[in-house]
Amino acid sequence: MTLDAHNIHVTIKDNAILKGASLSVPKGKVIGLIGPNGAGKSTLLKAILGLTDIQSGQITLDGEELSGWSLKDRAKKISYAAQGAPVHWPLDVEHIISLGRIPHLDPWQEISDADQNLIHQAMVKTDTLHLAKRLTTTLSGGERACVMLARAIVSDADYLCADEPIASLDPYHQLRIMDILRGLATDGHGVLIVLHDLTLAGRYCDELVLINKGQILAQGPVEQVLTTENLELAYHIKASRWQEEDDHFLSPWKISGRPDHTA
C-alpha cells in the first residue's frame, strides 16, 4: 500500500525543475521531503497531487496510475495541506474544517451527521474544538496551522501531503503539528511532509528523501540521508551532532561552502 512517484520530469518555461525524481510513501509511515530552497520539493509535491503537468514519469497509488483519475477520486485518496494555508474570506473555523469533506459530497449536498462526526474527531485530534466559532482571520499562526491540518485530516484520505506545515511556528506548535502528523501515520495513513527543519525531520520521520537540483540525492533511513557529505553537497552546511541515550540529533551549525550558481 504505497503512493509512488516514478521518475518525474517537470519543466516549466524551459526550466527543468524536476529531472527524474522518484519517491515512495508507504501507509503508516512519515516521509520527510527535504532539500535546499529551489530544489524542487514543492513541485514534486504538486506533481504528486496532480497540480502541475508532468512531462514524463507517473504517479501511482497502490500500483495504479493516477493520471486517468478524476480530481474528485484523487481528492478522496490524497489530501493536501498547502504552504501558508491561505483563507480568502473571514470564515469560522468549523466551516473551514468542514470544507475538507467536499470530495465526498455532491454539489448540492449538505454536511451530514456522519460528516459532522468526522469534523468533531478531526477537531479533537488537532485540539481546535475551542476555536470552532472563531473567524480564521483572528487566529494566531499556530492555531491557524492546527485548523488547516484539521481541514486536511477531515477528508479521511489514505495519504496526506503537507507543504512546510511548521514554517514560522513557535517550538510548541512545531512539535504539536509534528505529533499530529506522527499520530496520523500510527493510525495507518501515509504522510509526506516537506520540511526545512533538519532536527525535527530527523526526530519525526521514518524516512527522508533529500532532493537537490531536481534530482533525488539520497533517500532512506534518517542516518543514511543526513550524512556529513550529503549536507555539504546539498545545503553547503556543516551540522553539529549529539546523542541522548539512543537517539541521535543534529542541528545545522555553520556554512561550509557556497551554492553553485552556474548550474
Add this chain to the structure above:
Amino acid sequence: MNITPSPLTLLLSLSLLIIAFLSLFIGAADIPPGDIMSALFGTAQSSTEIIILELRLPRVILGIMAGASLGLSGAALQGLLRNPLADPGIIGVSATAGLGAVIAIYFGLSALFPLSIQIMSMGGALLATLILSLVSRRDSSVLTLILAGIGISSLATASIALAMNFAPNPMSLQDMIMWLLGSLENRTMTDITLAGPFIIGGWVIMRGVGQGLDASSLGEDTAQTLGINLKRLRMKVIIGSAISVGATVSVCGSIGFIGLVVPHMVRSLIGHAPGRLLVPSALMGAILLTIADLLTRIPVGHGQLRLGVVTAFVGSPLFLYIIYKTRGTMR
C-alpha cells in the same frame, strides 16, 4: 440533495413578492387599487388592463430578472475572484453591452429596427464573454482574468466616449446618454421574450457553483485537491454571469452598483461563505432594483430620474456604510 431553503431565503422571497406586488400600484396613470386587482384577473376595462399587464407588469418582471442577475453575478464573481470588489462591471461585460447599444444608436440602426439596440448590446456582451473564456482557457490565474476584464472594459468605455464625441446629432447623443443611465421604462413583453431566455440561461449555467466557490476560499491549489475542477468552475461563473448580465444590460441599459453592493449586504446578514451568498444575493438584488425602480417614478423637477442614477445613489452610501461596519474583519 438538500433543497430546504434557509430562513433568510424565505424572508427575502416573501419581501420581494410584496414589493413587486405593491409596485404594480404606483405609476404615472392614477388607477384605483380595485381596478388594478381586476386587471390582474382579467376583468377590468381594456385601457386599465393595457397599462397594468403590458406596461407595469413587464417592468416589474424585468426589474426582478435584472436585479437577480446582477446580484447573483456579483456574488458569484466575488467568490470566484476572491475579491470583495468584483462585480459584473469588472469582467467588462457591462461596458461591452453598453458599447453595443451605443453603436446601434450611432449608426441609426435603432431608428430602422427597434430591437437592434438590444441585439447589438447582447452581441457586445457575448464578445466580451468570448474573449474572457479564451483568456481563462489559456491562463489559469484569477489576476489575469481581472486584468483582462479591466482591459476589455477600458477599451469599451473609450469606444463609447469616441462614439459620443462624434455623435452624428444631438438627438443620438441624448439617446446614448439615456441608454447608459439605465431604465426600465416602457418595457414590454417583447423585451422579456427577447432577453428572458438569456437571463435565465445564465442562471442555469451558474447552478451548482456554490461548493466550488466555497472550496476556492482556501486558494486554487487546495480547491483542486478537494476535487474541484477549477477551469469548469471559472467557465460556469464567467459565461453564466456574462450572458445574464449582458442580456440585462441589453434591455435595461447600464445599471451599476447592484452587483457590487448586494453581496456585501447579504454577508452582513449570514457571513462570508461564498456558496451561501448566491441565492440570497439574487433575491436581494431583485428587491433592491425593484425599490430603485419605484424611486424613479417619483417626479423630480422637470426631468425623469434614471434607474442607473438611483442605484448608484442608493448603492454607494450603503456600500460605504457596510465597509465602515465590517472594516477589520476583511483582510
